[in-house]
Amino acid sequence: MQLSRKADYALRAITFMVNQPENKRSSISEIAESEGIPRDFLAKILKELCRTGFLKSFQGVTGGYQLARPKSEISFLNVIEAMQGEVRVNMCVDETNGCSCNHRDKCTMLPFWKKIQANVVRDLGAVTFDDPKFIRK
Amino acid sequence: MQLSRKADYALRAITFMVNQPENKRSSISEIAESEGIPRDFLAKILKELCRTGFLKSFQGVTGGYQLARPKSEISFLNVIEAMQGEVRVNMCVDETNGCSCNHRDKCTMLPFWKKIQANVVRDLGAVTFDDPKFIRK
Numbered sequence: 001m002q003l004s005r006k007a008d009y010a011l012r013a014i015t016f017m018v019n020q021p022e023n024k025r026s027s028i029s030e031i032a033e034s035e036g037i038p039r040d041f042l043a044k045i046l047k048e049l050c051r052t053g054f055l056k057s058f059q060g061v062t063g064g065y066q067l068a069r070p071k072s073e074i075s076f077l078n079v080i081e082a083m084q085g086e087v088r089v090n091m092c093v094d095e096t097n098g099c100s101c102n103h104r105d106k107c108t109m110l111p112f113w114k115k116i117q118a119n120v121v122r123d124l125g126a127v128t129f130d131d132p133k134f135i136r137k
Numbered sequence: 138m139q140l141s142r143k144a145d146y147a148l149r150a151i152t153f154m155v156n157q158p159e160n161k162r163s164s165i166s167e168i169a170e171s172e173g174i175p176r177d178f179l180a181k182i183l184k185e186l187c188r189t190g191f192l193k194s195f196q197g198v199t200g201g202y203q204l205a206r207p208k209s210e211i212s213f214l215n216v217i218e219a220m221q222g223e224v225r226v227n228m229c230v231d232e233t234n235g236c237s238c239n240h241r242d243k244c245t246m247l248p249f250w251k252k253i254q255a256n257v258v259r260d261l262g263a264v265t266f267d268d269p270k271f272i273r274k
Contacts, residue, residue: 034239088139090145092145
């Protein structure tokens with residue numbers, strides 16, 4: 001029930017970006033160094049964060065990365081889902097592929113899992129990067 | 138952020154036991170068949186559930202497994218923790234070994250993770266097997 005390292009690194013990269021002056025372009029190296037993320041893994045993650053619309057990249061000598069959308073529109077939940085797919089506290093809550101057990105139609109555990117799942121999704125979605133607590137002192 | 142298969146199987150096995158007549162001893166085979174759990178994996182899990190005090194086993198022809206404690210004292214949380222260790226939504230919330238990042242002392246994300254973690258632990262702990270919803274119809 002633990003976040004993947006990839007998603008954790010993506011969130012750290014976003015936290016770094018949130019703390020930069022507006023319009024500043026950040027390089028892979030400075031993000032990697034500040035956040036303690038292996039450079040090659042970070043490069044892959046930043047590419048995915050661009051592809052999924054969280055960051056934009058600029059080529060050339062003055063190139064680098066910037067946030068591509070308002071901080072208020074970036075939540076823990078949507079970064080995590082972009083990095084590791086839909087959040088599922090148990091595989092059985094995935095209605096299309098998840099449950100393959102013998103009690104599928106009248107599972108007694110499923111209602112509990114659905115509630116826990118809903119709370120996790122709610123909590124992760126409620127954390128957005130416009131929260132002033134993300135600003136480092 | 139997903140439950141391990143081992144913990145899921147353990148919970149299914151407990152659900153099976155909860156639905157048996159009191160004092161009935163259940164065999165590995167009947168639990169495996171009812172719950173669709175591979176027999177060898179289940180045998181290992183049941184052994185661990187005995188070792189951790191959730192089940193007791195009886196040898197011999199009339200042998201089998203029974204719950205070792207009241208249903209009200211078995212929660213999702215403590216079965217999961219017995220099977221896969223402490224629940225951690227992100228490795229950084231493990232205060233002794235978890236966080237190894239560059240901002241350890243003034244991490245801006247940690248307070249959010251701790252809150253989400255606390256909610257998950259609360260929700261998993263609140264589900265106990267004396268809930269009548271666990272009785273199969």
